[in-house]
Amino acid sequence: xxxxxxxxxxxxxxxxxxxxxxxxxxxxxxxxxxxxxxxxxxxxxxxxxxxxxxxxxxxxxxxxxxxxxxxxxxxxxxxxxxxxxxxxxxxxxxxxxxxxxxxxxxxxxxxxxxxxxxxxxxxxxxxxxxxxxxxxxxxxxxxxxxxxxxxxxxxxxxxxxxxxxxxxxxxxxxxxxxxxxxxxxxxxxxxxxxxxxxxxxxxxxxxxxxxxxxxxxxxxxxxxxxxxxxxxxxxxxxxxxxxxxxxxxxxxxxxxxxxxxxxxxxxxxxxxxxxxxxxxxxxxxxxxxxxxxxxxxxxxxxxxxxxxxxxxxxxxxxxxxxxxx
Amino acid sequence: xxxxxxxxxxxxxxxxxxxxxxxxxxxxxxxxxxxxxxxxxxxxxxxxxxxxxxxxxxxxxxxxxxxxxxxxxxxxxxxxxxxxxxxxxxxxxxxxxxxxxxxxxxxxxxxxxxxxxxxxxxxxxxxxxxxxxxxxxxxxxxxxxxxxxxxxxxxxxxxxxxxxxxxxxxxxxxxxxxxxxxxxxxxxxxxxxxxxxxxxxxxxxxxxxxxxxxxxxxxxxxxxxxxxxxxxxxxxxxxxxxxxxxxxxxxxxxxxxxxxxxxxxxxxxxxxxxxxxxxxxxxxxxxxxxxxxxxxxxxxxxxxxxxxxxxxxxxxxxxxxxxxxxxxxxxxxxxxxxxxxxxxxxxxxxxxxxxxxxxxxxxxxxxxxxxxxxxxxxxxxxxxxxxxxxxxxxxxxxxxxxxxxxxxxxxxxxxxxxxxxxxxxxxxxxxxxxxxxxxxxxxxxxxxxxxxxxxxxxxxxxxxxxxxxxxxxxxxxxxxxxxxxxxxxxxxxxxxxxxxxxx
Numbered sequence: 124x125x126x127x128x129x130x131x132x133x134x135x136x137x138x139x140x141x142x143x144x145x146x147x148x149x150x151x152x153x154x155x156x157x158x159x160x161x162x163x164x165x166x167x168x169x170x171x172x173x174x175x176x177x178x179x180x181x182x183x184x185x186x187x188x189x190x191x192x193x194x195x196x197x198x199x200x201x202x203x204x205x206x207x208x209x210x211x212x213x214x215x216x217x218x219x220x221x222x223x224x225x226x227x228x229x230x231x232x233x234x235x236x237x238x239x240x241x242x243x244x245x246x247x248x249x250x251x252x253x254x255x256x257x258x259x260x261x262x263x264x265x266x267x268x269x270x271x272x273x274x275x276x277x278x279x280x281x282x283x284x285x286x287x288x289x290x291x292x293x294x295x296x297x298x299x300x301x302x303x304x305x306x307x308x309x310x311x312x313x314x315x316x317x318x319x320x321x322x323x324x325x326x327x328x329x330x331x332x333x334x335x336x337x338x339x340x341x342x343x344x345x346x347x348x349x350x351x352x353x354x355x356x357x358x359x360x361x362x363x364x365x366x367x368x369x370x371x372x373x374x375x376x377x378x379x380x381x382x383x384x385x386x387x388x389x390x391x392x393x394x395x396x397x398x399x400x401x402x403x404x405x406x407x408x409x410x411x412x413x414x415x416x417x418x419x420x421x422x423x424x425x426x427x428x429x430x431x432x433x434x435x436x437x438x439x440x441x442x443x444x445x446x447x448x
Numbered sequence: 449x450x451x452x453x454x455x456x457x458x459x460x461x462x463x464x465x466x467x468x469x470x471x472x473x474x475x476x477x478x479x480x481x482x483x484x485x486x487x488x489x490x491x492x493x494x495x496x497x498x499x500x501x502x503x504x505x506x507x508x509x510x511x512x513x514x515x516x517x518x519x520x521x522x523x524x525x526x527x528x529x530x531x532x533x534x535x536x537x538x539x540x541x542x543x544x545x546x547x548x549x550x551x552x553x554x555x556x557x558x559x560x561x562x563x564x565x566x567x568x569x570x571x572x573x574x575x576x577x578x579x580x581x582x583x584x585x586x587x588x589x590x591x592x593x594x595x596x597x598x599x600x601x602x603x604x605x606x607x608x609x610x611x612x613x614x615x616x617x618x619x620x621x622x623x624x625x626x627x628x629x630x631x632x633x634x635x636x637x638x639x640x641x642x643x644x645x646x647x648x649x650x651x652x653x654x655x656x657x658x659x660x661x662x663x664x665x666x667x668x669x670x671x672x673x674x675x676x677x678x679x680x681x682x683x684x685x686x687x688x689x690x691x692x693x694x695x696x697x698x699x700x701x702x703x704x705x706x707x708x709x710x711x712x713x714x715x716x717x718x719x720x721x722x723x724x725x726x727x728x729x730x731x732x733x734x735x736x737x738x739x740x741x742x743x744x745x746x747x748x749x750x751x752x753x754x755x756x757x758x759x760x761x762x763x764x765x766x767x768x769x770x771x772x773x774x775x776x777x778x779x780x781x782x783x784x785x786x787x788x789x790x791x792x793x794x795x796x797x798x799x800x801x802x803x804x805x806x807x808x809x810x811x812x813x814x815x816x817x818x819x820x821x822x823x824x825x826x827x828x829x830x831x832x833x834x835x836x837x838x839x840x841x842x843x844x845x846x847x848x849x850x851x852x853x854x855x856x857x858x859x860x861x862x863x864x865x866x867x868x869x870x871x872x873x874x875x876x877x878x879x880x881x882x883x884x885x886x887x888x889x890x891x892x893x894x895x896x897x898x899x900x901x902x903x904x905x906x907x908x909x910x911x912x913x914x915x916x917x918x919x920x921x922x923x924x925x926x927x928x929x930x931x932x933x934x935x936x937x938x939x940x941x942x943x944x945x946x947x948x949x950x951x
Contacts (some may be wrong), residue, residue, distance in 0.1 A: 125702050129715045219504070222677045223691035279715070308548075335880040376715070434715040 124279050128224055129200065130435040131217040132280050133287035135225075137269065138214035139233065140288045142207045143264030144295035145197055146257040147329045148173075151188070153254055154325035157394040167193040173302040178444070181205060191250055198256070199244045207260060208244070211237045226274035229267065234262045285372040286430065293365035294423045296330060300352050301416040304345075323348045330360050349412065350404040370396050373430070388429035395422050449489045450482055451866065454873045460604050460863040461875060462527050472530040473642070473923035476623040479759065480638045481525075493524050493868055496630045505626050505684050521916030524629060524634050525528045527865045527878060527898040530852060531645070536602065537882065538607055538892045540792030543886050545596055546768045547782040548613060552592045554785075556765060558560075558580050566784045567777045574852055576822045577767030577773065579730060581737050581750060587763040588661045595654070595725075595762035597621070597897075600792070602863035608852070609860070610797045611879065613775060616768040617727050620897040620917075621650060621789035621883045622685035625692075627919040632729035645894035645922040651692035657724045657887030658693075661759035669722040669916070670710040672712065675685035676682065676728050676744050686727050696721070710758045711770075725758045772821040773799055773853045800847050800854040809856040813840045816856040818847070833859055862907055865918060867900060877901045879909050880920065 141348040152167060168188040174197075183200075184192040200206045215237045222230050243249065249256040268288065275281050301324045319340045320343040326331040327348060335358050340347045370381060370392045377385045384390045407415045450577040463474050472477050472852055481489060500519040529537075555572055560571040572578060597618025599611040628647050632639050655671070662669040675686035677699050690697035696712065703721065704711050711718035726733060737750035752758045768774060776797040779790045798805040798816070809816060813832050814844050819826030830843045847854045863877035882896035898918040899909035909915040 125698065125716055126715055127699065127702055128697075180526075216678075217688075222504075222684075222687040223673075227691075230504060231502055235840050238501070243541050283715075310616065326757045 124224075126435050128221050128280070130431075131221045131284045132224065133430070133435075135214050135217035135233075136284040136288040137291040138210045138217065139264055140291040141295070142214070142315065143211040143261055144292070144299075145205075145210070146206050146260040146264075147295070147331075148299055149253070149324050150198060150257050150261075151299065151329040155259065155322060160258050169302060170225045170394040171196070173298065175204070176205065179402065190253070190360060194249055194253055198249050198260075199240070201244070208240045211240055216438060217387055220279075224280050226270065229270045230276045232267050236267070239414075279376055282372040282375045283434075284357075286369050286390050287359075289365040289372065290370035290423055290427060292360060293362045293369070294367070296360055296362050296419055297416045297419055299326065299330060300349060302373055305414045309422075320344075320446075332358055332360060346404055346408065349407070353407070354399065354404065355419075363396070366392065366396050366399065366423075369426075372384065376434075387428075388433045390424060391422070391429045392426045395419075397424065398422075419422075449484070449486070449868075451478060451871060451873060451930075454866055454875075456746050456864070456875060458666075459861055459875060459877075460602055460669045462529075462740070462863055462878065466865075467929070471528065472532075473715070473921070474528045476642050477526070477528065477635070479636050480635060480943045485503070487726050489524070490871065492634050496522060496524050496634055499630050499633070500626065503626065505688075512751050517571045518907060520623060522630070523867045523876075523900060523902075523916055523918050524631060525866055525868065525873075526631060526919040526921045527880070528921045528923055529895070531922055532892060533692060533696065534645075534818045536791065538894075540610075540790070541639060541882060541892050542890045543597055543786065543788065543791050544610065544613070544778065545593065545886055545890055547785045548615065548778065549591060549593050550785040551781045552591050552615075552763075552766055552769055554647065555768060556585055561781065561784055563592075563833070564781050564784070567774070569771055569778075571852075572768065575768050576770045577730070577771055579738075579765040579767075582763070582765030585754060585757070585763065587762075588663070588756075588759055591661075591764045593659075593769070593876065593888050594657050594762040594763075596886070597881045600870075600880045600882065601795070601860055602880075604863075606863075608792060610778070610792050611795055613769050613778070614881075616729060617664050617763065618764070618881070619682040619685055619727075620899075621893070622688040622880055623810050623917050624883070624893070624895065624897050625650060626688075627917060628702055632917045642921065642923055647893055648896055650885075651689060653885050653887070653891050653893075654747065655693040655695070655723070655886045657891075658695075658725055658761055660887040661723050661761065663756070666722050670696070670712070671723040671725070672698040672703075672721050674698055674700070674724050674726040674728055676700075676732070679840075680727075682727065685690065689725070695725075698724075701745050703746045703749070705746060705752055708752060708754050708755060708757055710746065710749055721758065725761050730767060732860045733760075751934075770822075772797075772819050773801065773852065795857045795860060796854045796949075800851040800856065805856075806847065806851055809854075810844055812856075813844060815859065817859050818843050818854055818856045819855045821855060827912075829908075831859060834907075836870070859907075862901075862909075865898070865900065867918075868904070869904075869947060876904075877907050877909070878918065896924040 148170060152170060166188070167190050169175075171180050171193060179414065184196065196203060196206065198207045201208055203209060211233070215233050218225060218233045220228055243256070271281070271284055275284070278393075303322075321343055323343050324333055327336050329344075331351060334335050336348065336351050339351065339355070350435065351358065351361065353362045353366060358364055370389070373389050373392060374381050377389065379385045379389070381393075384393060456466070456468065456494060457654070463471060463478070469546045477478055497519060500522060505707065508521050508865045558809045559569070561567050561615060562572060593615045596615045597620060599614065600608050601611050602608050624647055658671050659669065671693070672687050672695055673690040675683060675697060679685065680686070687697055697722070702712055703715060704718065706718065710721050712721050728744055731739045732748040733745045734747060735745050736747045738745075749758065750764070752759055753764075772893070774876055775794070778797050779794055781790060798809050800806045800809055811819070816832045818830045818832065830839055832840065862877035862879060864930045866873040866877050867876040878898050878900045880896055885891045898914050899911070900918055900921045901907060901914065903914045903915045906914065
């Protein structure tokens, strides 16, 4: 398929998934406010700190980290390039450029999703009823993924869509975990105690993982929550699960077996998956959760760059000589 | 909404005859509309607009804020043409396309028609759309104009006239197909009973016409639609057609010329492309052959084309038949190549390069429509009766300065169709653009795009100047679609998965 098209499809699903994960990110806090009705010292600022864009935020809203401002900034601020609405705009522009490749259902869904969000900046549902708003956002993401699976042929284009979606999801799960681990567990020695189980339940909920976690571990213990979200082999939002499925998608593209390597992207992702296969939660906690997740995010970015080099470069390297004639 | 107070006002009305009786084929629809509860038609209109917006059939509005996208205004009252009348239009279009194709080939080869002085040689060679680079070109099967969108208008006398032959990259067919999808949902029962001739075979016919260009030696050909990119106002159509045909949609940057062939850049290296349906003007297609500043084209593609290693539709050079001064000669062109009289007449045309015609034009500027020979989209045009004294003076000067570049035609009282205006019907002027494909044989899509001038009294139907569209129903074929029985049972659901995010 065309390199330009593969690139657009990969980014289309990445942006859709990113938008959904911003909603999940905010939901952690919303879930907490549900459980603690009165919390005068409840802080929304760490969410903005975790994005690294706090200077942009303060330029617009000053130091007023109210839930309303934070939610507006992350969800509906059209000037902020990482807001939900900006992600949707990018997803839609990518979808528009590959309309002939994706199903019309997918296009109509992303188009409608974006147009509704634009209207939502006026009707202010996010401010009036954020729970409902973010639930709808999450469901919109699921609808798109559902349409991706059920209305598009599972050929090369689909595999690019999948690779983009899964890398994004792995990255975002690691970020949700990162910020919460830091916030909730200032003392690493508490990792084995059921400390603040409600807060950890909120983290699981925001990853849609509370019930699935309970089936495996029953009691909520921070270490096991981390284990579940990083290593679980069956939960579809765990980092390891996402990366292994992404690896399979890349091999489906090249038509090779997972244990062989035919390009740079397969190599770096394969190595990352092997790392995950051969380490465990004890090792990570000893090493330092934050350091581990930081390094993991860098590695996921490297895989992204390698995918770009292997498939999307406007001029594939082997053709440079020919076109120079 | 009722038609009781609807006035045809001394124009040819497409729905009602001079006695205010429904024209053939329109009875059923009129009955249906009259039977609808008050306001229902307006709700239907709104629903159709929402459907089009959600389908994303929008064009970008240039020069306004980001994200300003509009649907082409669409009026749900269709324009109805009786099949008997249609068959004559169809025959006329086939005749015209056949003759014009012979003409283009002749002009770039033996120039017989010029040598025989049927069409003045200097007129052709001075066309801005004449491409010297195309002399001697041999397109497959000697077909140059694979896709044409001829503009027709109907005068007060009820006759159809050809207004323009659009032989370069006519657009709009996607609106025909999508409008039909929407209207089927709007008037389902009327559709089932009215025997409306279907339009959905267009993508298949287009694909067949493109496959017709592949040399027999190539098996499993690769076909692509070449678009200037997603910011082009017709991008939706390019993408739609590629999708409907299941072929690649490519931009210039996706293609590269190498060792005598054209290749696509893919995730698995270079892949050969055999046929290109290009929606890019001649000027931009190859910076080596035409405009060197084109960023949209593919350097060297003309050499590959000339060598027959890639096919293009339409062939470069067809723009010559779009020149409005050449248009005036089409009846003679038909006569010359086919020895037949034209079935569809031209609008009488005065050619300003001719001294006698020019004198007449200059003396009657207040009655005539003056057009620049190479403009389209309703630009470079003056409608005499609607123009100010100053505008007429301006055009008089322009004509005298460059007579070759102007023609003039009598002002035609375009026919009208009832159109929803606020909460009632008013007549609005329309034209008709049928789409013609030249493959193994010539195919005319039944109906075409009806463009409607939405401003009261306006005769300009172009979308850039306040025009909209209507579905066009050719009614009364002998074929009938069998409706698929609907599923009788379904589980009731209590939640709506498409819950509205705004409420």
